[in-house]
Amino acid sequence: MTLPQTVAPATLHDYEQVARGRLDGAVWDFIEGGAESERTVAANRRAYGRVSLRPRVLVDVSVCDTGTELLGARLRTPVGIAPTAYHQLVHPDGEVGTARGAAAAGALFVVSIYASRTVEDIAAAAGGPLWMQLYWLRRREALAALISRAAAAGCRAIVLTVDAPRLGRRHRDARNGFALGPGIRAANLDPALTAAAHVPGAGRSALATHAVEAVDPSVTWADLAWLRERSDLPLVLKGILTGEDAALAVAHGADALIVSNHGGRQLDGAPASLDALAEVVAAVGGACPVLLDGGVRGGTDAFAALALGARAVLLGRPVLWGLAAGGAAGVAGVLDLATEELAHTMALTGRPDLASVDASAVVLRTEAR
Template sequence: MTAPVLPPPVCVEDYRRLARLRLDQDVWDFIEGGAETERTLGANRRAFERVTLRPRVLVDVSHCDTRTELLGAPLATPVGIAPTAYHRLAHPEGEVATALGAGTAGALYVVSIFASRTLEDIAAAATGPLWLQLYWLRRREVLAALVDRAAAAGFRALVLTVDAPRLGRRHRDARNGFAIGSGISAVNLDAALMASAHRADPGRSALAVHTAEAVDPSVTWSDLAWLRARSSLPLVLKGILTAEDALLAVEHGADAIVVSNHGGRQLDGATASLDALAEVVDAVGADCPVLFDGGVRGGTEVFAALALGARSVLLGRPVLWGLAAAGAAGVAGVLELATEELAHTMALTGRPGLAAVDRSAVVLRKGL
């Protein structure tokens, strides 16, 4: 039977449908799933339904400029790539294809510590800025070596994920007994350190077992001084949802913050990322850039997050959809579609530049 010929994607959601046709069920569940009842996963999406746009008219919008700058790097778009692990689960070229797609779109790419291609190969393929995401490993010497490699390869910042002292209870992965199959691994880390991520056990997530073994849950704010002393790269903290922690992040030397609830994959019942954004932006002021992720599926949602104070908006699952659907071209397609939709929204709201995308452009209604 001949496979149906599908029309080319006209929105980011079309890449999701293409990806679903190409991925096995357990991998699809790993990508799509959230923690426990997936309440926070759903809350991230519902939060955008409460945003109303406030268009201004009779403004010259013959050109809408999406260019921006972040930690000294010029970018063609404020839409970037959030860190997600094991891209070879979605496409044989993995993170190399993702880096190529990011470069085509002129976008930031935050590479996961659990990338399935080497930092050096990813850097060789990249034409845009790369940041490296980290978890705080129990074996600090392994973390230190990875930081040194990232600097040598030309990565421009370190992104420490701070909301995962243990892995969220992801029911889909547990039911599937999900483990990383043979032929795919976190190649930037020692195989012995990663061994438990590959051991399937019915009723348990191998990644949860591995996280309990490898990630240090005792790390505190005071430990950040060691990482700051180890590397001169800017330090970004990802997983901040409150003003209190945002202020502590700045106090302890963070150069930027990512407002994120880990895509609803950690604490089920945590606030939607969008609902936390303005609180964090107001706490740190203009001197500390605030990035955002969580539930974004298109350029209008990017616009909403920018209006509430984000300097950049990172896509997680949609990038993996594009990668699964069409490799590097799919990654570029997702980023370019979101950027085109952002420019379209800017035009129809009378905001020709990103500096004009401020809180006067939106109303965020309260609600569940």
């Protein structure tokens, strides 16, 4: 896939600039904004600036293999797509375009419960593995129905986001009175369930109002058994930031974990995902794969996370930049560019495959206080 000739991105931030010029200001704030003062958004990026690489030389790097396996699926790249809502906000093709871009790049796509295209349409466009992300809805029958649909469509895992018993205080959205327009909806849910997300109000986010109505904040570890009873698909928990919760996740049979602070959109002051990674990996002790999202803006960032124990990394905002910039080709371009940067970093550090990208490849400096 190729982007329009007017676009010649050299970095993911080039896609960001194109996307910013094309999107409505309130939509841009919805995508880019974080919780409260956005300290955690900034911390996610700062963390990668504290990583130094330790290159090894005189290693045969004529071929650098970025291929990996995750929950039984073979991938051409460990750089995948994190779940983000309402892709039709940035491009008419929405998640169908995203799926086509992921397929072209050989990457994993985690589909949001708030996708603006149906899981069946997304799956029909996908040429690679799809996982389905869920929030725990108060209406469990709606949750159960979506789990069944995801499995029937060919999704290979269920991803439960566990860090959002209520929506983070996103001041940009509140100031904008952000609400979904009539042409955008959560295509996989009953419209009545998400009606509040379409009702604007001065000084408040309609999505926050919807979350209070729809999401069950009483869920505990014990409720995971209910999910297990309704699906044989692997269960991935997204939003783990501590060793204590990582150990509990393993004890409750999680098949994979995603170290994530929700892109800084939930608890402001939570640690950078990269800073929490080593603690989670240590607590898991190899019992299941650990993934990471949050602040990854290129292949060198991905290399750092992989060296510190992540099996794969997921991109959120950059994928939406790519989609806005060029539809499916833009998504593929973002993923391909990050993967090419990863392979380049592997070559210059003397690491010809992902198995050789280990803790000896990096130094993570402590941030000065």
